[in-house]
Amino acid sequence: MPYPRSDLLSDPDLLPRLPTWVISARAETLEDAAFLSGAALSHLQRALGRADVPQALLGDRLALRAAEACVVFSGRPERAGDLRDAIHLIRPGDLPGPAGETYLAWRRAVERPVSVKALKRALTATDPDQIAPWLDAGQGAPVTRAAMVLEAVLTDAPRAEVPALILADAALSQALGWGHLVPLLASGLKRADLRKQGEDLRLACHRAVVASTIEAVWLAGEVMRRATHLKSVAPKLRAKAAGEAVEMFLTRDAVAPANLPMPDRAARRLCDRLVDLGAIRELTGRETFRLYGV
Numbered sequence: 117m118p119y120p121r122s123d124l125l126s127d128p129d130l131l132p133r134l135p136t137w138v139i140s141a142r143a144e145t146l147e148d149a150a151f152l153s154g155a156a157l158s159h160l161q162r163a164l165g166r167a168d169v170p171q172a173l174l175g176d177r178l179a180l181r182a183a184e185a186c187v188v189f190s191g192r193p194e195r196a197g198d199l200r201d202a203i204h205l206i207r208p209g210d211l212p213g214p215a216g217e218t219y220l221a222w223r224r225a226v227e228r229p230v231s232v233k234a235l236k237r238a239l240t241a242t243d244p245d246q247i248a249p250w251l252d253a254g255q256g257a258p259v260t261r262a263a264m265v266l267e268a269v270l271t272d273a274p275r276a277e278v279p280a281l282i283l284a285d286a287a288l289s290q291a292l293g294w295g296h297l298v299p300l301l302a303s304g305l306k307r308a309d310l311r312k313q314g315e316d317l318r319l320a321c322h323r324a325v326v327a328s329t330i331e332a333v334w335l336a337g338e339v340m341r342r343a344t345h346l347k348s349v350a351p352k353l354r355a356k357a358a359g360e361a362v363e364m365f366l367t368r369d370a371v372a373p374a375n376l377p378m379p380d381r382a383a384r385r386l387c388d389r390l391v392d393l394g395a396i397r398e399l400t401g402r403e404t405f406r407l408y409g410v
Contacts, residue, residue: 131163131337139330146315149322153259156329157292163336164294170343172227172367173410174336175296179222180369181331182285182299186222186278187215189307197400204372204407217241218278222299225282230289230297235282242279246272250283251290258291262301263321267313277310284321304328342410346395355386365390370399370407 138156143149163169184196194202194215202216203223212220224238232251236244253268254261262284269280281302289297304324312320343366350362357377364371373383387408390396399407 131166131333131340132159134159134330134333138326143319143323143326146319146322149319149326150257150259153322153325153329156326157258160298160329160333160336161292161294163333164298166336166340168344169336169340170366171296173339173343173369174332175226175298176223176367176369177335177339178299178303178332179226180219182281182302183215183219183222185302185305186218186281189277189302189310190214190218200370200399200407201405204370204375205405221278221282225286225297226299227296229295230286235286239279239282242276247283251287254284254287254291258288259321259325260318261291262288263318266301266310266321267317270310280310281305288325298332300325300328300332303331339410342395346390346410349390349393349395352393353386353389355382358386361386365396365408365410368409370409372405372407 135155138152138159141148141152143152164171164174180196180199183199184194187194187199192215199215199219202212203219206212206216211217221238221240225235228234228237232248235247235251236242239247250265250269250272254263254265256264265287266280266284269276269283273279282297284301285299286297288300301321301324304327305320309317309320309324346362346365350359353359353362355361355378360377361371361383364376373387374380376383376386378386387396387398387406391398391408396408396410399409
């Protein structure tokens with residue numbers, strides 16, 4: 117899904133501007149692409165370091181974008197709304213389906229500090245003994261390291277695109293010293309890029325990082341603005357457990373009223389109140405089985 121960029125780039129009250137030469141440049145050589153991706157990642161580092169950016173919420177929303185990209189790679193028809201439904205409206209004992217499993221893998225990958233143990237938990241369908249060797253396949257600068265991990269996984273398991281992209285982003289995040297995995301590569305790469313190798317793959321990864329970082333920085337500014345507004349209206353809420361509910365909205369991409377820590381009727385009233393205050397949005401457009409998020 118394309119995101120508008122003008123507000124972030126022109127409003128000094130949000131996040132520092134991303135240089136226009138990073139946004140508009142088209143790198144034709146590996147050296148130029150590496151320079152641009154480094155500049156973009158440096159800017160994203162500043163955004164991630166902001167205390168007013170809700171990191172868990174941003175990670176969860178980036179995970180949704182990455183999962184949607186992976187579903188597109190697989191040729192399946194599901195998109196973001198379908199992925200939300202597959203996870204948040206599933207009944208106990210039911211399976212989320214292939215698209216839902218993809219989304220679950222990304223969500224698990226971002227919710228805990230990045231480590232081999234956390235990645236094994238996220239990639240439940242992947243041989244756990246392979247994960248550490250694949251991560252160790254990456255060497256050099258951060259994006260180069262990520263590209264090498266991506267190539268190593270897809271060489272050994274050509275159909276393991278989701279694990280390959282998660283591990284590549286994990287390698288990138290570790291190399292940059294980020295505590296949690298930040299999904300960037302999946303939403304910036306094209307399906308044809310996943311069949312490239314060597315310098316061609318590294319060039320594709322550098323370009324993907326630039327494109328995804330532009331969107332991630334915009335999204336960081338958007339969730340920061342919305343989270344700030346939600347916090348400002350929270351004192352007006354009188355429902356019991358409203359504070360816990362607000363915290364759920366500040367850390368999750370989407371929330372079903374039934375999952376809020378209060379009776380169903382009270383949960384629906386709270387959601388309606390927060391929508392009226394402009395603090396959250398209804399995400400489905402349906403009359404029933406609704407989901408809400410900032």
